[in-house]
Amino acid sequence: MSGEHRTIELPSTLATPHHTVPAHPHGLTTMEGPDPVLLGELTLPAERASVPRARAFGRAVLGSAGAAHARDDAEVLISELVTGAVRHAAGTGTLLCLRLLRGGSRLRIEVHDRGAALPHARPVDLMEETGRGWFLVAALADRHGTDLTAAGKTVWCEIGARPHDERHPH
Template identity: 55%
Template sequence: MPGYDVTEPRLRCVLPFEAAPAEVRLLRRATVKQLSRWGMPVAADEAELLVTELATNVVKHVGEGASATLILEWRGERLRLEVHDKSQAVPAVSAADCDEECGRGLHLLAALAADWGTVLTAAGKAVWCEISTGTGRACRRIARAAEALEQYQGASGGIALPGRGRKAGLEESAVELIADLLHWTTARGHDPDDILDRAQMHYEAEGAAA
């Protein structure tokens, strides 16, 4: 099939795009369509959010109209998303600020992805992230959530407490993170109630499959 090749146990799709809001929307749809072709509907919603964030960062920080490329790669139990551009400016996680959406993108990336990073290339850089897709997904989700919440608590200035105090602090961080994600979805024109409904559907579907 044009657009991807199979080498070893791997599926790969390369999608060039131009850094512009309209292109980001098309790229998001193309990602969901490609994952559906691969039979990966469970990962589609997460991939859609991550692709939006990665591509939007190119628009914001490299410049509208810049040429870039999204690479989707499914290998084993991981789906890898890479966005390549021609800038060698490496993004850095900054302290979360409630009054600024800018700077929150990488915190969201760290919270949603199983792993992520940046690699300098001969032509510029690649920002990548990975989503877990295989067996044991629920356990990985729990471990990933716990790690993300502790990082989020530290980034927002929270103090890690022992025992029950630590548990309460993580629960409060979970509430804050969910609220931040709802603000993020609203800022991008999505219905937060729809996002919550889709998340609940994913949770119930994965619970039934466990």
């Protein structure tokens, strides 16, 4: 690719996140299926050093929750959601909250922040170092979206994470 820029247009099914009517008492979209169980929650400062901490937290939580098979995809998704929140943080000293929830065979990753700017899909330039986060979330996640809250917003995504089965540990 001798210096040429390549751009990927998002398919229409990926370009629009799945916004739904809030059904959660705090204005958050709820997971489909059984009531979700909180696997872990981590509050982080909105700074670059929080991204690897968030990934390590996700690996540890998913490993102990019997969802190690979903760790690779979840790690990418956690990284992209936290990076986006850090990059667009409302100001110095801002905190983020990463939450991992499980509802049946679904894993939900949420990042809460105080910013009001919503993530949006844009053409992806393969030669640029940034700008692929929401594209990756849309490509990897089964569902994704953003919910505005009284304190800011929640950016979330869901992937399949089959229930833990002791007979088949891998």
